[in-house]
Amino acid sequence: MVARRHRVVVNGLLAVHALLLAWSAAVHSPVIDEPAHLSAGISHWHHGTFSLYRVNPPLARMVATVPLLLTDIQTDWSHYSDDLSGRPEFAVGDDLVVANGMGIFTYAMMARWACIPFSLLGGIVCYHWGRLLFGRRAGLVALTLWCSSPTILGHGALLTPDVAGTSLGLAACYLFSWWLVRPSWRVTLLCGVVLGLAECAKSTWIVLFVLFPLLWLAHLVIVRSRAWKSSALQLGLVLALGWFCLLSIYAFDGFGAPVGSVPFKSKLARRWLYSPNSNGEFEMRPTLAKLPLPLPRDFVAGLDHQYRDLEGPDRSYLRGAWRTEGWWYYYLYGLAVKEHCGVLILAALSSCLLLSVVGGRKSRSRVSKHRKEIWLASAMTCLCPVVVLAVASANTGMNHHVRYVMPVVPYLLVLASGGCFRFGPLLRTRVCLTIALAAYAALSSLVCFPHSLSYFNEFAGGPSSGIFHLNNSNIDWGQDLLMLRDWKRKNAPDEPLYLAYFGRVNPSHAGIDYHLPPQFQESPETLAPGWYGVSVTLLQGRAYSVESSDGKSVHCPENAYSYFGEMTPDDRVGHSIFLFHVARRH
Template sequence: MTSLTQRIQNPRGFWLVISILLLFQFCLGLYSAQKLSVTHDEYWHLPVGLLGWKTGRFDYDRLNPPLIRSWSALPLLFTSARTGNPEHSSDPADYGDAFLKANPELDHHYYVLGRVMILILATASGLLLAIWARELFGAPAACLAVFLWTMSPNILANAALGTQDLAIAGFFLATVYCGWKFALQDSWKWALITGAVLGLAQITKYTAILLVPILILEWFLLRIKNPDIKSETARKTILARWGALFLVSCLVLNAGYLFQGSFQPIRDYQFHSSELKLLNQLPSLLQSLPLPLPRDYLLGFDLQRYIMQQSHPTYLDMEWRLTGFRSYYVYTLIYKLPHGMQLLLILAAFQWIKQRRTTFLSLRLLGVLLTPVLLLVGIASLSNNQLGLRYILPVMPFLFLLIAPLAELIDREQHKVLTVAVIVAVLSLPFSLRFAPDHLAYFNELSGGPENGSFHLIDSNIDWGQDLYRLKAYLEEHPVDNPGLAYFGTIPPSTLGTAYRVPPELHPEPGTYAISASLLQGRPYSIRKMDGSRHNLGTDALGYFRFFEPTARLGYSINVYKLTPEDVYRWQNAVNQARMGLMPSR
């Protein structure tokens, strides 16, 4: 162990370890990117990004800022990829349909190129994690932090998809790192860098608005009454640097939208979210004030907030609620974090508490690392719209940083029990990758694994439309005449090349059916029919399939059922017995 530590302390050995880990993550992510079908939101992100490059417009789908869509679509500019001719639509899936129609043979290849761009961001984020962890705790701790990053099924799942979730996790890390530098050095250089990174985060995902209070809290935590900061900075200089930080951030945000619609007066908007509605209620004189933000950004933020404030069906542990669960994300972390990581978090928490009296800086640093975690999880837990771990993915790198110091305490002489516990936990983490390429559906062992994950959570936690290619391969191997299909995804199932029908609602009929896990657990959804039109499934419309055992499981998100007349009779008999208060027999 001592020899290994000495090698890691050497810069060449350190960067060799980091490079191997990140290369492993990239290759595993590339494998997943090639194997999985296009997921739910991903279906329109790439086409909208390409439309942005082609037209210079950002109003095709305002629900997400343009940076990562444009980044993902960048390699498509050097191909023959076409956007098609989509009409401006309130349904963003129409842009995916037009893209699919315009590129019928190469569409998957183009989506893989977009996914590779996210994998590049995952590598860059891992490098930044290594740099910060080494500055904070040393080289062994940095290697542990990057090991956690590369072995996390939740990070791998999102790194292999062309969505904003992995990117915003990286930008949360980058912004807080720059804020840490700015707070400790209090220089113009880091004020400007922090402002630029903050601006990039704002055009990645609207969640980044939380970085503003996080940066302010971080500055106070590190600066106020800190004996390690010897020089006093004049208050005017501090305010000037903060002003420069926010000015640069605003400029980057506006530049991301090519300054389109910037500085329009408040009266030109009609907001719908509770927060921005207050602007419409200001006196007429104040409503003439210009807003220093792009029009599409403001309208998108307003729409996002309005949607998040509406009632939305949320599922947790076989229960549905329209107002969400305050404990949703706590249970999500309990179910979807590998047990080795959970053990490391417990050990790290014990060590942080144990050492709080020895190093006052540790308490400051603990506050810096915990602030994003508590704020993001707390706010997400109060939301009515709770759809998956991806909403709190930015907390992951900060959890890894909290765990990282354990590497410095590994010593079989002085910390024998702690050393054994850390080594066992670390060695168990690679086993969580055995489900590749199905990292999206990962659930830990005590929650029942991905086979039973849908009993706890659905949607992007396990079923985001990623197994359509597996269904296609299954139907080619087991041809079925007009199967029933209810697919939780946006890519048209007609691409399977097999005619299908919508399954009957509320009651079974004999036949072969393929049912997505989210719909199996009762999620209301608008599914695609064979002709491309929509059919609205009500809550638990297909819940009767839970009575039957599937014939096949495709990945962990689609179940295949072959129902006979005898199966239907058993179900009807069980329903009748239940109505009479008797115990049904299967």
């Protein structure tokens, strides 16, 4: 009976999570990256090529665009290019938006709905991992935190690969930790396939090809296992399956091509692969240039391009300041203000509890040997998201998106559930406190929903204070265009709207009649009467190209609309667009 009620709760949480994602996907406009992902996904299916959006593997966008294959979506490939050093997907995505007009909102919604299973997978893994580590109640807490996480609700309702990569990477690490404890051919095959899917979803997980063997060796040393030959064979199969899956999704295109066919641009690659010739110019070492690529060429070129972007330099924003070189603590700060404070408190308390259990002789003796083995393997796989965080933090050339370290989030959620562990001091108090903080975290997130992309926790002052902390996809990614349209129809149908919008979909496609506000206005008092809408990222001073209602691109220099900072907003749309009203003067 208890198990049955437990399954009902689990299924109920997942169902509610899916409904929330579906709703969010329907009410939000395409964010900046989504038109490019849509056009890239369609090109993979129609042309069998993978040059568009090569900085990320194609799995998530191929899944997203499956429903669109059954529609009459219009495409325009006039800006298509397979140049390995360029990124034409954004121009092709812009053409896709123009070709479909208002239909782009429906197509984006359909593609987003197709990606909801990725988020459900992440919730299922969090539940099973939390239950395995700390018991059944902990599994429910971990699942609740995942299903209500503002990070997951915000990005899980998009067709971008962040949640897909996070969920599949989490599943691969979970299976690998289970394999370390109980190696078997069944788990080996499953782990290899899921590792491959993780590689196909997010290039971040290329580190697993190195980390898994290192973790295996470390585990052998710690447990002093002598059965290393069979486990070595199984590990080889895991890596081979992952590698084969990655090659397969690219249809083996570019596999075995010469290394010299890739125009490496990142400083890291050029440092290792290039050397000066007799003329003092840098060129690839001849011996390396002739070697065959062990991975698809588009994957390698995309990985290099992504790393070059991280190296920068690019203007980054944090706590009201812009810098060309970022901050090493940017992602740590982002997690601290974007994740719910209840989760952070629970994770800290659970860490203290685990240390007391492991360090206490009496409590340690009550923990079964099997659970100790699971704890060890799970703790070792925590190194995977830590490496992702370290690599991202080490590259301060571009600090724009906390989502780059999203793989850290599910580990925090599972750790936060540890207060329900039945061993250790103050069991009843701990369980009540854990459930209370988890409920508080879920409620706080749901109060902000569906504006989850713009969520900031109570430590940071809430979503209304987000403009002070971060920008871009952390608060304003162009997601609230449809809500602005609805606001205009309801609150100011007859007044003019002047709009500076941070996004790649022209507001006129949403049925919004608008004009561009003047730039560098010396005094707000000289503004024409009407409503003025300014995206948070432009209000913070970012340079961007905004579009007029007739589709013309107008360059917006840095601080072009910062003068609105002298005014108090009269209203807001989803925490990402500030609205200012200028009354008629008599």
